[in-house]
Amino acid sequence: MKILLAAINAKYIHSNPAVYSLRAYACKYKEEIRIAEYTINQTIDEILMDIYRQQPDILCISCYLWNISYVRQVTAEIPKILPDVRIWLGGPEVSFSGSGMLESCPHLTGVMCGEGEETFLELMDYYHGQEEKGLSLDRIRGIVYRDDAGNVRVNPSRPAMDLSRVPFVYSHIEDFRNRIIYYESSRGCPFSCSYCLSSIDKCLRFRDIELVKKELQFFIDHEVPQVKFVDRTFNCRHDHAMAVWSYIKEHDRGITNFHFEVAADLLNEEEIRLIREMRPGLIQLEIGVQSANGETIREIRRKMDLDRVGQVTARIREGGNVHQHLDLIAGLPYEDYESFIRSFNCVYAMKPDQLQLGFLKVLKGSLMHDKAQEYGLIYQDRPPYEVLSTKWLSYEDIIRLKQVEEMVEVYYNSAQFRHTLDHLEKEFSSPFAMYEALALYYESAGLLKVSHSRLARYEILYQFIRKHPVKNTEEYREWLTLDLYLRDNVKNRPDFLGESRVSREEASAFYKREAEEFRYLKGYEGFDRNQLRKMTHLERVRGRLLLFDYRSRNRLTNDAAVFCVDDSGNDGR
Numbered sequence: 028m029k030i031l032l033a034a035i036n037a038k039y040i041h042s043n044p045a046v047y048s049l050r051a052y053a054c055k056y057k058e059e060i061r062i063a064e065y066t067i068n069q070t071i072d073e074i075l076m077d078i079y080r081q082q083p084d085i086l087c088i089s090c091y092l093w094n095i096s097y098v099r100q101v102t103a104e105i106p107k108i109l110p111d112v113r114i115w116l117g118g119p120e121v122s123f124s125g126s127g128m129l130e131s132c133p134h135l136t137g138v139m140c141g142e143g144e145e146t147f148l149e150l151m152d153y154y155h156g157q158e159e160k161g162l163s164l165d166r167i168r169g170i171v172y173r174d175d176a177g178n179v180r181v182n183p184s185r186p187a188m189d190l191s192r193v194p195f196v197y198s199h200i201e202d203f204r205n206r207i208i209y210y211e212s213s214r215g216c217p218f219s220c221s222y223c224l225s226s227i228d229k230c231l232r233f234r235d236i237e238l239v240k241k242e243l244q245f246f247i248d249h250e251v252p253q254v255k256f257v258d259r260t261f262n263c264r265h266d267h268a269m270a271v272w273s274y275i276k277e278h279d280r281g282i283t284n285f286h287f288e289v290a291a292d293l294l295n296e297e298e299i300r301l302i303r304e305m306r307p308g309l310i311q312l313e314i315g316v317q318s319a320n321g322e323t324i325r326e327i328r329r330k331m332d333l334d335r336v337g338q339v340t341a342r343i344r345e346g347g348n349v350h351q352h353l354d355l356i357a358g359l360p361y362e363d364y365e366s367f368i369r370s371f372n373c374v375y376a377m378k379p380d381q382l383q384l385g386f387l388k389v390l391k392g393s394l395m396h397d398k399a400q401e402y403g404l405i406y407q408d409r410p411p412y413e414v415l416s417t418k419w420l421s422y423e424d425i426i427r428l429k430q431v432e433e434m435v436e437v438y439y440n441s442a443q444f445r446h447t448l449d450h451l452e453k454e455f456s457s458p459f460a461m462y463e464a465l466a467l468y469y470e471s472a473g474l475l476k477v478s479h480s481r482l483a484r485y486e487i488l489y490q491f492i493r494k495h496p497v498k499n500t501e502e503y504r505e506w507l508t509l510d511l512y513l514r515d516n517v518k519n520r521p522d523f524l525g526e527s528r529v530s531r532e533e534a535s536a537f538y539k540r541e542a543e544e545f546r547y548l549k550g551y552e553g554f555d556r557n558q559l560r561k562m563t564h565l566e567r568v569r570g571r572l573l574l575f576d577y578r579s580r581n582r583l584t585n586d587a588a589v590f591c592v593d594d595s596g597n598d599g600r
Contacts, residue, residue, distance in 0.1 A: 028154065030060045031083035035074070035094040035101075039066055042206040044196055044257075045089045045118065045143065051194035052144035056151050067093060071100050079108050085154060087139075087147070090118035092388065092411040099132065106134045115150070117143045119224055120410070123392030125171030129179045137164075137172030142188055142214075146170060187230035190214055195242050200249050208246065208254045212239045212271065216259040218290075219328045220317075221394035222356070222387060231263070236270050243274060247283050255286040262289045268298060276305050288313045292335040299339065303346035308582040311350035314340065319373035322361045328394070333373070340377045350583060353379035357428050358387030358414035360402045364424045368459045375458045380583075381440045384432040386425070387414040430466035430475060431459070437484060438465070442584060443514055444488065447506040454497050465491055482521050485511060489523045505569045512575050513586040516564045528567040537565060537574075537592065547574055547590045565592070 032050060034043030043064060050060045061081060065074050078086065078101070086105065090098050102114050117139035121128050125138035139146045146169040153162050164172050169185030190213070197203060215231035216223070246254050262268040268289075275285055291314045294302075302310070316336060318324055324331055343349050353374050357367055374382060389396050389406040399406070403418035416422045438444050439462075448461075455461040468491045469475045479487065485507055492503045508524055511517060520527070535556075541548060542556035551559060564575040572592040579588035 028059050028085070029081065029083045030056065030085045030087070030151070031063055031078065031081055032060060033063045033065070033078065033086060033088045035065045035067060035088070035097050037067055037093045039068075040205065040207055041066075042203055042209060043089055044209045044211075046087075047196035048193055049087070049143055049147045051196050052192075053148045053151050054194070056155070067097055071097065071104070074101055075104055075108065078105065082109070083112055085113045085115065087115045087117060090116050090120040092120055092390075095120045095410045102132060102134060113154075115139060117147075123224070126179050126181055129171060129173055135173070137170050140169050140171060141185055142169070144193060145188055146185060187215070187232060190232045191235040191238055193234070195238075195245075197242075197245065200245075200251065208251050209257050210242070210246075210254050211257045212267070213258045213261070213263075217263050218260065218330060219394075221327045221398070222359070222390070224390055224392055233264065233267055236267065239271060240274050243271070244278060247275070247278055247280055250280070250282045252282065253284045253286060256288070259288065260290050260293075261287040262293050262298065265295065265298070269301065272298070272301055272305075272310070275309065276301065279306055279309055281306065284308055285310045286313065287311070288315070290314070290331070291339040292332040294339050299342050302343060302349060305348055306582075307348040308350070309348075311352065312343070313352040313354065314379075315354045316370075316374050317354060317356045318359055318362055318367075319370040320359075320362050320366050323359050323366070326360045337377055340379070344378060348583065350380045352381040352383065353377060354383045354385060356385050356387055357425070358404075358417055358420060360398075360417070361419060363419040364427070367420075367428065368457070371459045372457045380442065382435060383440075384428070384435055386428075388412050389414060427463070427466070430470060431462045433475065434462045434465045434469070438462075438488065443481070443484075444507075444510050445584075446510050447488065447503060450506055451492065451497070451503065454495065464495065468494065481515075482517065482519065485521050486523060489521070502569075508566060509568050509573075512564050512566050512573075513589070516562075516575065516577055529565045529572065534560065534565050547592065548576060550578070 032046040034046050036043055046062050046064075050057060050062060053060065061083075063077060063081065065077070074097075086109075088098050088102065098116065102116075105112060105114060113136040114134060115137050116128060116135060121138050122140040125140050128138055129135050139150070146167065149162060149167045150170070153164060153167065164170070164174070165180065165182065168183050171179065171181050174180050190211075197208065211234070213231065213233045217231055243254075261271075275283075287310060289312050291312075302312075314336070316331070316333070317327070317329065319333055321333075324333075340351055340353070343351060355367075355370060355374055362370065371384070387395070387404075387406075389399055389404055389412045391412075395402075395404070398404075403416070405415045405417070405422075407413050407415060414420075415425060438448060452458045452461045455464065465488075466475075469487070472487075474487060489504065489507055493500055497503060504523065511521070511524075538556040538560045540546075542554070542559055545552055548559060548563065551562070554562070563577060566573050566575065574590040574592050576588040576590065580586060581588070
């Protein structure tokens with residue numbers, strides 16, 4: 028028997044741990060089980076052809092918001108080319124609508140609801156003719172299926188399993204080269220946020236900590252670039268979080284980065300001290316704020332102390348060693364345009380390394396979905412079911428916020444314009460007002476939804492600054508110059524920068540002297556002056572001669588090391 032576990036990922040760099048976990052748990056059938064990973068960037072025909080070539084008897088597909096439309100299209104065509112294949116779906120996008128999926132898709136055999144490991148194993152036993160053991164479809168918990176008469180049957184749900192029984196799926200780490208590694212040390216969530224499906228699973232479980240340590244060591248030993256924990260609120264249990272963070276700090280080899288989703292207001296002093304002691308870049312934290320409107324927070328059943336969030340993020344930022352990613356959601360109840368502006372400015376003031384401006388997804392099975400009429404939620408019928416308007420937010424408001432989101436993504440989240448933005452935002456009534464004005468400039472100039480080069484983004488920002496009443500346009504040219512060369516030793520200067528203010532003679536004299544003394548470029552011994560010149564950059568910014576060293580970068584920001592070149596004998600780094 029041939030069983031194909033298929034995943035359609037959002038990007039090539041993503042992996043799907045679910046299908047690997049199912050195969051590992053059903054290890055007695057591993058010789059019969061194959062895994063196929065595709066992306067939504069592939070055509071339906073490509074996916075169909077590959078599935079056909081594999082000739083599966085059973086096809087199981089993992090379903091999520093980002094791929095469900097592709098899954099529907101693929102599964103509608105499969106019976107035409109493989110009429111005898113049995114098609115099963117699983118994953119969060121179908122777990123709460125199994126009956127509806129079977130009723131709307133007559134070609135489907137069934138849906139695995141909730142955790143799939145034990146359910147999949149029992150299905151494999153069933154298909155391998157083990158009915159004599161008393162196993163039949165009507166006795167397999169956690170499935171919705173079509174019986175022999177074509178009727179849709181819903182079986183009782185399956186109890187939550189012991190998370191320590193889930194196999195480790197990365198033993199053959201070479202299969203995941205150039206992929207993001209996802210890892211879970213807990214399942215379930217202790218909170219009840221009305222927009223989230225994770226809150227439905229109240230059975231919060233943790234993987235045995237000694238097992239977790241062993242698996243973390245595997246990632247460290249194999250120099251995996253990044254491990255992304257998918258625990259919904261990683262720090263909801265203090266002893267567990269401390270054990271994991273202490274272990275990775277003590278066993279760090281300077282390569283692997285670990286990503287965690289945390290509730291900042293739950294972090295205590297012991298945890299904060301440990302975090303501040305870590306190597307720069309060892310961990311990064313994603314913190315969901317969602318809104319600064321107290322009425323909104325209460326309505327979505329979220330528990331959060333906003334003042335504490337601000338205090339904690341400030342403490343961590345002071346350490347200068349941890350990337351912080353903060354989230355906002357537009358379209359929540361009681362949040363109108365002006366209220367969202369206040370939420371944005373509040374979170375922006377926390378100075379996150381990234382600020383994600385997302386839009387409400389009205390997910391089937393969530394409390395938000397149940398209250399859609401009450402809140403006046405109008406949302407897309409197609410995945411990801413994104414909000415179009417609410418009682419408090421018009422579609423016109425949504426469009427404006429989408430444009431602001433693009434500006435934040437391009438200029439703030441890229442971290443390529445940090446010094447320029449730090450000064451520019453003071454020219455406006457608020458940070459939001461700056462991004463809103465920038466979005467309006469893009470719209471009026473026909474620049475939105477156009478693919479621009481990095482250098483073009485600098486040109487556009489400079490033209491925007493020139494059209495607005497700023498105190499000193501020339502000063503912004505200097506800040507833009509600094510931001511530009513902090514990231515890259517660009518050879519083609521943007522037009523607005525003009526010619527370099529460092530003459531060929533001045534640069535030649537500097538590199539001749541540096542190749543003899545290595546006053547600034549420690550570690551470059553063995554390179555001649557011409558090589559030094561190619562590997563670094565000299566630029567005069569705000570009257571100071573700056574040397575940009577691209578081999579020595581900040582591990583958190585990726586900025587080049589910068590030296591202020593002078594004749595005083597000081598190494599102005």
